[in-house]
Amino acid sequence: MILDDYRSPWLTEELDDLRDLSRTFLAKEATPNQERWAEQHSVDREFWNQAGAAGLLGLSLPTEYGGGGGTFAHEAVLMEEQAYAFDSAWNNAVHSVIVAHYLSVYGTDEQKQRWLPKVISGESVLAIAMTEPSTGSDLQAVRTRAVRDGDDYVINGSKTFISNATNCDLLVIVARTSDEPGAKGLSLIVAEVTDLPGFERGRVLKKMGLPGQDTRELSFVDMRVPVANLLGGVEGQGFVQLMQQLPQERLSIAVTAVASAEAAVREAIAYAKSREAFGKDLLEFQNTRFVLAECVADTLAARTMLDHLIGLHVEGKLDAAGASLAKFWTTDIQNKVIDRCLQIFGGYGYMSEYPISRMYADARVQKIYGGTNEIMKELIARSL
Structure with missing residues (x-):
């Protein structure tokens, strides 16, 4: 499939290794706990320490405080693997990608020395x-x-x-x-x-x-x-600090949006190949084939847009308008694609034991937090 054959231009062998580590860690420590975390409305506190011990906290923070010394691309790989693992409980994006950078960028030397090592180890959430x-x-x-x-x-x-x-x-x-x-x-x-x-x-x-x-x-x-x-x-510097960091927050939302859409398409294709109706696989029906073809096209288009903007951000060139574009477009695509994929599952798509059902419910807020998509369009319009 074209989604599986495509490789993001910002990926490297180092990031491939990080992907393997992230996938293994999530499969062992997160996936078995998803149902319990949903019931308690929180991940276990010790999970943060486990993630810190695995080296997955603060991937883009400076090594002098114990961080990974990487870029946003490193954080993006971990966020993608969370989406592929259907893990929406662990909010490391807020911890490592968003708030940690307020401390790293604006903190005094004393503040960074005091707080960042504990943030990276998982001692402080x-x-x-x-x-x-x-x-x-x-x-x-x-x-x-x-x-x-x-x-x-x-x-x-x-x-x-x-x-x-x-x-x-x-x-x-x-x-x-x-x-x-x-x-x-x-x-x-x-x-x-x-x-x-x-x-x-x-x-x-x-x-x-x-x-x-x-x-x-x-x-x-x-x-x-x-x-x-x-x-x-x-x-009096708070608003300026917030505005300077919002592009990274919005780009992180876009990363989850695209990876979730990719995961939904793969789930729907697998289901359509295995589910029979009227004596043949769902994938043999023209409507199913056309819907999935459109979902693949939408998802690949969103992926290529995202990859371009990740490349700009790694180079320090992403502006507020570009981040706003990524946020509103990819989350709109996420919701559209997951909705159409869920329809292929029929009644089973409405059952919470199927990942597509949970993905559908999780996706809706992506168009709201980090700045509503309507505000994103206004910010883009101001740059025209």
């Missing part, structure tokens, strides 16, 4: 608290406040839809540190939340999909965090 109940995608409307009191910030506010909220040890909080309007008053503050007074993990959120993924509400009531934990040491 990362989360970022952006979204609030009343703000959604409008980060400039954040209401959580951090008021300086001596050597501490006193933080009050609430956040929602926070990934890794159950297991996180380090939490990057988007908070307002001044009365400057809009984006100007925002800062990023890192809270070491284990046994921290005033920090509360709220209810576990019940979602349409991603049942094994750790998502909760968080609240801060007179929570004191040292001023030394202000990321980068300068107030």
Whole structure:
């Protein structure tokens, strides 16, 4: 099949070895636990330590802190293998690909020395608290406040839809540190939340999909965090820091989108070859053949777009418009392809024991988080 024959131009032998390691690790440590993780709405805390011991955390972080010293391409390989393994529970993308880079890029030397080694070993799990109940995608409307009191910030506010909220040890909080309007008053503050007074993990959120993924509400009531934990040491830089890192976040969503579409197509082809109706395989029916041909075309087109943008990002040339393009187009394709593949399964496609059913439910949020696809189109339009 053309999808199997195609090789991304950014792949190398080193990345092939990483793929083998990732596939083996996930098959042994993640796949057997998927059902239990879905029931408990979180991966096991020790799983993070196992991933760290396997060298799979912080693949693109500097070696001086224990990281892999790789690029986004290394992270992409691991994210792809997660999708191929139907693992949507372990949110390493938030930990390694998104939040760790806030620390690595903007942290002071002291902050990086203090936090990154534990992030890479799995001793500290990362989360970022952006979204609030009343703000959604409008980060400039954040209401959580951090008021300086001596050597501490006193933080009050609430956040929602926070990934890794159950297991996180380090939490990057988007908070307002001044009365400057809009984006100007925002800062990023890192809270070491284990046994921290005033920090509360709220209810576990019940979602349409991603049942094994750790998502909760968080609240801060007179929570004191040292001023030394202000990321980068300068107030008012939070919005700029967020905007600079969002392209990598959006590209990571696109990686999962394309890999999930590829996995769905392979599942549907295998099912169509094995399932009989009216005395012949489903793949012998013209409609099935045409649907799968269209899904292969859509998926390959999304793959080639993604590969081009991964190449740009590895070279440091990916801009906000390009990342927005990747995010909205590939997630639209993901949802379209998985929906059509599920139809081939008939009633079995609606049964949760089939991966295609879980993939269908998991896919829908891809068009929402990381900035809705409507906002992505607006960002692209501004660059025209």
